[in-house]
Amino acid sequence: MSNVETTSEVLRGLVFDIKRFALHDGQGIRTTAFLKGCPLRCPWCQNPEGISLHRQVWYDHTKCIRCGKCAKACDNGAITLHPESEYYVSLNQQKCNECDFACITACPTDALSFDSKHYTVNELADVLERDRVFYDASQGGITLSGGDPLFQTEYALAVLEECKKRGLHTAIETELVTSLSKLERFVPLVDQFMADLKIWDNTMHLETVGVENKIIKENIQYLADKGVSLIVRMPLIPEITTTKENISSIGRFVASLPGNVPLELINFNPLASGKYTMLQKEYPFSSYTSPYPAEEYWRFVQIAKDAGANTIGGP
C-alpha cells in the first residue's frame, strides 16, 4: 500500500528532505523538496532513501545503546540483533510492514527514526515559500526533486499549482519515466525542467537501472519540441556512463534537439555511502572516494562538445 494519500480531502505526500539555499537545482537561490518514490534503481543513487515510495526506518548505530527494545517491540520479526557486530540492529525491509513503527517508539535514544515525513500540499508550500525574499533577489524559486517528483503525480501537481498561485518560480528534477498524458499536465506548472539521461544504449540502460530509456528520450524530445525551459543532465559514474561512446551519443542527441538545449555533466559524488549505511544497504561505489578531478571532468565535457552539445556547468 502506498504511503501517499490521495483519497481523502487532504492530499498528503511523503517528503524525505528539504534543502534551503540550493544553488544547483535550477536558476537562482532555491528551496528543494525531495519527494519519495522513483521508477529507476540506479546503483549509484545519491538518495537511496528516496527510491521506495514507502516510509522506511533509518538506523544510526552511533546512537544505539544495544538495549534490544526495538526487536522486542516488533511483532513481525523484522529486527535482528547482532551482539558481535558494530551494527547491533539489522532490519529486514521485506518483513517490515511499517505497522505503527513500534520499533521507533520503543527506541530510547532515537537510534531509529523515520526516513521521511508526510506534508499536506499547503504545509509543503508554506515551507517552500519561506525564503521568497532570496528567490526574488536572485530570480530563484522552488524545486521538486526526489526520487522522482513525477512518481507522486497528483501530490506533485498540487504542490506545483499551489506554488504557482503564490507566484513562485517552479522547477523539477526528473527521470521522465512517465506517460505523455501525465507529462502534459506538468508542462503549464513547471518553469524549468531538469531531465536526466544517463545511459544512451537501451539494453545497458535496462540492465543497469531497471527500465528502458525509450520513453525518456521521447519525453525529452517532447519537452524540447514544446519549447519549455529544459536542461538535460548526465551523471558521470565511473565505469558506467563515462565511456566516449556514451557521452558522444548523448551529446549528439541533445545537440539535435530544437532550442539549443543545454547538456550538463554532473560530476560523480562519493558522499552517499553514509546513507547506505543508515539504510543497511551495500554501496557498490565505495571504492570511488572522490569526484573526477577537474582535468578529467573537462575532458568528458570536450567529448560532449565535439558531439555538438551546448554544455553548461563545471566540476
Ligand code: SF4
Ligand atoms: S516498523 Fe513495525 S514491523 Fe517494521 S521493524 Fe518497526 S516494529 Fe517491526
Ligand code: SF4
Ligand atoms: S531500541 Fe534503539 S538503542 Fe535499543 S537496540 Fe534498538 S536501536 Fe539500539
